[in-house]
Amino acid sequence: MTKVELIRHLALQLERPQTEIRKLYDSTVDVFRDKLYNGVVISIPKFGVFSTALKAQHISYNPGLKKKILIPTKNQLTFKPSSLLKEKLKFRRIEDVK
Numbered sequence: 001m002t003k004v005e006l007i008r009h010l011a012l013q014l015e016r017p018q019t020e021i022r023k024l025y026d027s028t029v030d031v032f033r034d035k036l037y038n039g040v041v042i043s044i045p046k047f048g049v050f051s052t053a054l055k056a057q058h059i060s061y062n063p064g065l066k067k068k069i070l071i072p073t074k075n076q077l078t079f080k081p082s083s084l085l086k087e088k089l090k091f092r093r094i095e096d097v098k
Contacts, residue, residue: 036077048081 001009007025011018032050035042042050057073081089 044082046082046084048079048085051078051080052076053078 003025007018007021010016010025011021014021032042036050036052039052052075055074055076058071059068060071061067062069
């Protein structure tokens with residue numbers, strides 16, 4: 001689902017104009033981005049938890065160059081789905097996917 005499709009779907013479901021939903025969407029994404037950048041954990045009940053984790057530097061092998069290279073430390077976005085979401089997806093029928 002794309003941003004446009006999500007906005008259209010929410011506008012229909014909430015019976016609100018798409019311009020209003022687009023502003024709400026953009027504001028929500030901005031808040032998520034700012035909070036995650038500052039290390040704040042975002043928990044959405046019945047959905048999951050977004051957080052950042054520091055991934056330590058490590059050595060990797062580049063087969064093209066046949067050299068070991070040092071991968072620097074970096075922040076990585078993580079998502080842990082709620083148990084409710086996991087259960088719902090676990091028992092989804094194959095026919096529902098199509």
